[in-house]
Amino acid sequence: MKIKPLDDRVLIELIEEEEEKVGTIIIPDTAKEKPRMGTVVAVGTDEDLQEKIKEGDKIIFSKYSGDEVKVGDKEYLIIQRSDILAKVE
Numbered sequence: 001m002k003i004k005p006l007d008d009r010v011l012i013e014l015i016e017e018e019e020e021k022v023g024t025i026i027i028p029d030t031a032k033e034k035p036r037m038g039t040v041v042a043v044g045t046d047e048d049l050q051e052k053i054k055e056g057d058k059i060i061f062s063k064y065s066g067d068e069v070k071v072g073d074k075e076y077l078i079i080q081r082s083d084i085l086a087k088v089e
Contacts (some may be wrong), residue, residue: 001071008081010053012038012061013074024033036060038077049081059087084087 007015015037028052043050053059065083069076 001063003042003069003071003078005042005078007044008046008049009044009078010040010049010059010081010084011069012059012079013041014038014077014079015058034060036063040078044081045062046081053084053087059084060086060088 005012008062016027040055040059042055043053061077061079061085064073066077066079070076074082
């Protein structure tokens with residue numbers, strides 16, 4: 001299945017940060033902070049957005065933004081243009 005975001009939306013694959021282990025305290029997944037960085041998988045149809053953000057770009061986005069989408073065993077996030085804070089070069 002291929003996902004193509006519409007308008008000013010971007011499909012990203014999350015970049016998981018390495019876990020820090022301190023002692024033997026186990027933090028459940030629901031209490032962990034969501035990653036704020038991802039790799040662009042697809043860009044919506046907005047021409048201005050397509051000029052600035054390309055597939056393969058690494059971006060930083062707002063903490064609580066987007067809608068989670070699961071395809072097979074991979075998890076993606078669809079975010080709006082306004083949620084993108086920076087491009088990592």
